[in-house]
Amino acid sequence: xxxxxxxxxxxxxxxxxxxxxxxxxxxxxxxxxxxxxxxxxxxxxxxxxxxxxxxxxxxxxxxxxxxxxxxxxxxxxxxxxxxxxxxxxxxxxxxxxxxxxxxxxxxxxxxxxxxxxxxxxxxxxxxxxxxxxxxxxxxxxxxxxxxxxxxxxxxxxxxxxxxxxxxxxxxxxxxxxxxxxxxxxxxxxxxxxxxxxxxxxxxxxxxxxxxxxxxxxxxxxxxxxxxxxxxxxxxxxxxxxxxxxxxxxxxxxxxxxxxxxxxxxxxxxxxxxxxxxxxxxxxxxxxxxxxxxxxxxxxxxxxxxxxxxxxxxxxxxxxxxxxxxxxxxxxx
Amino acid sequence: xxxxxxxxxxxxxxxxxxxxxxxxxxxxxxxxxxxxxxxxxxxxxxxxxxxxxxxxxxxxxxxxxxxxxxxxxxxxxxxxxxxxxxxxxxxxxxxxxxxxxxxxxxxxxxxxxxxxxxxxxxxxxxxxxxxxxxxxxxxxxxxxxxxxxxxxxxxxxxxxxxxxxxxxxxxx
Numbered sequence: 249x250x251x252x253x254x255x256x257x258x259x260x261x262x263x264x265x266x267x268x269x270x271x272x273x274x275x276x277x278x279x280x281x282x283x284x285x286x287x288x289x290x291x292x293x294x295x296x297x298x299x300x301x302x303x304x305x306x307x308x309x310x311x312x313x314x315x316x317x318x319x320x321x322x323x324x325x326x327x328x329x330x331x332x333x334x335x336x337x338x339x340x341x342x343x344x345x346x347x348x349x350x351x352x353x354x355x356x357x358x359x360x361x362x363x364x365x366x367x368x369x370x371x372x373x374x375x376x377x378x379x380x381x382x383x384x385x386x387x388x389x390x391x392x393x394x395x396x397x398x399x400x401x402x403x404x405x406x407x408x409x410x411x412x413x414x415x416x417x418x419x420x421x422x423x424x425x426x427x428x429x430x431x432x433x434x435x436x437x438x439x440x441x442x443x444x445x446x447x448x449x450x451x452x453x454x455x456x457x458x459x460x461x462x463x464x465x466x467x468x469x470x471x472x473x474x475x476x477x478x479x480x481x482x483x484x485x486x487x488x489x490x491x492x493x494x495x496x497x498x499x500x501x502x503x504x505x506x507x508x509x510x511x512x513x514x515x516x517x518x519x520x521x522x523x524x525x526x527x528x529x530x531x532x533x534x535x536x537x538x539x540x541x542x543x544x545x546x547x548x549x550x551x552x553x554x555x556x557x558x559x560x561x562x563x564x565x566x567x568x569x570x571x572x573x574x575x576x577x578x579x580x
Numbered sequence: 581x582x583x584x585x586x587x588x589x590x591x592x593x594x595x596x597x598x599x600x601x602x603x604x605x606x607x608x609x610x611x612x613x614x615x616x617x618x619x620x621x622x623x624x625x626x627x628x629x630x631x632x633x634x635x636x637x638x639x640x641x642x643x644x645x646x647x648x649x650x651x652x653x654x655x656x657x658x659x660x661x662x663x664x665x666x667x668x669x670x671x672x673x674x675x676x677x678x679x680x681x682x683x684x685x686x687x688x689x690x691x692x693x694x695x696x697x698x699x700x701x702x703x704x705x706x707x708x709x710x711x712x713x714x715x716x717x718x719x720x721x722x723x724x725x726x727x728x729x730x731x732x733x734x735x736x737x738x739x740x741x742x743x744x745x746x747x748x749x750x751x752x
Contacts, residue, residue, distance in 0.1 A: 255733060259732065261611055262736075263611065263714050263729065263732065264611035264612045264713070265713075265714060265729065275664065278668045278671060278672060279668055279671060282675060285671060285672055285675040286675065286677070288608075288672060289608075289672075289675065289676055289677055289680055290740055291736050291737070291740060292607075292608035292609075293604065293608070293681050293740070293743075294689065294739045294740050294743070295604075295607065295608060295736060296604025296605065296608045296681055297600070297604050297685065297686050297689050298689065298693065298704065298707075298736075298739070299607075299711070300600055300603075300686060301686060301689040301690040301692075301693045301708075302693055302704060302705060302708045303709060304686075304690045305691075305693045305694035306693075306694070306705065306709065
């Protein structure tokens with residue numbers, strides 16, 4: 249048997265495209281030949297790793313350009329369910345804690361959660377721990393997917409006694425204003441990210457789609473007379489708003505969004521050793537094509553005359569946006 | 581947290597750390613990404629249930645692969661689909677090279693995949709990012725299934741060669 253024919257058989261196995269006769273032949277070769285087994289592992293290694301490699305190599309395409317790939321209606325949802333850097337974590341109750349340990353997850357993942365009631369599919373639309381090191385922009389909210397932008401912020405490593413929650417990087421809020429707009433009276437630093445969810449659009453058709461945004465916040469020690477809170481906001485947008493500068497107008501995104509939801513305000517503690525978790529949810533309108541998420545940190549200090557537009561040591565990390573189908577609460 | 585809980589958490593952390601390798605192992609031996617997902621999920625659940633049997637100073641990967649092998653055999657019994665026979669499965673598992681699908685190899689493959697030419701990239705994206713079958717890719721791209729199979733085969737061989745070049749320092 250020549251190498252080319254063995255490769256063909258191996259490739260047929262990997263693509264699940266055997267005829268019964270080919271399978272028999274393939275197995276016979278593997279039984280008899282150590283060289284054939286070694287060749288199998290060579291090609292199977294590429295096959296087994298290519299999913300993760302592709303998602304890392306084309307991380308931006310997970311939420312952006314990949315949407316332009318041909319995608320049949322019937323397979324669009326199934327296809328999207330298959331994304332994942334560390335694609336599937338299988339969660340038992342304790343394994344929920346494990347999911348927080350997914351180090352270096354840069355892009356879309358899928359989590360299948362095994363629950364007592366059965367298995368619920370979770371599609372992770374974003375899992376970012378800022379490990380790419382990509383700088384954030386201070387250009388007001390982003391007009392295109394794939395980039396953190398908003399008020400002045402930076403991606404940093406451990407600093408001021410605060411260690412990243414996940415990996416070696418985290419987001420640091422710096423100021424309550426952005427390039428070209430000095431706002432000394434502002435007291436909230438907001439960082440946004442736009443996420444293209446058009447590929448999941450069929451899944452939003454019924455009223456059961458719910459997205460959940462989770463992030464962790466921390467602060468270096470701050471004076472007793474200062475108070476800070478964090479919030480998470482999710483905006484559902486349709487395509488007509490994307491790339492439109494008008495969206496950057498004051499409160500324009502909340503006015504123009506299909507729906508939005510802001511979390512409760514999480515008071516930041518003074519323990520730099522612990523990260524505080526905050527979550528928010530939004531039931532996704534069927535027309536939703538993009539989601540904008542906002543991480544906010546506010547200086548709520550009431551001391552008269554004290555400037556509140558800069559942040560000495562306030563951080564976010566482990567941002568995760570997932571969606572799942574969950575029925576509405578039944579009422580009469 | 582009790583000692584048992586701490587031990588369980590450590591075992592689950594090991595699973596997360598080795599998940600890429602385990603997933604590649606299962607995907608290689610159980611064609612069809614959805615089927616491999618199911619198997620890997622069962623592996624995780626078994627690892628969780630049997631965590632107390634695992635000694636932290638022993639090889640997690642070897643233990644997890646043994647569980648994966650068992651789950652693959654279970655899947656074979658439960659499926660009417662043609663999966664590898666137990667004898668062949670065992671001979672393959674026994675010959676799996678050391679370091680197979682490790683992080684360094686994933687890094688090399690990631691670089692190689694990022695360098696693919698546009699047409700090959702499109703097919704590789706559809707196969708591995710979208711997880712379409714060759715038949716679906718052929719329909720989406722209006723090509724024959726055979727031409728897609730040939731393109732995928734060539735891509736895998738090219739990626740393998742590129743990966744080896746990078747790991748040997750030639751293409752770095």
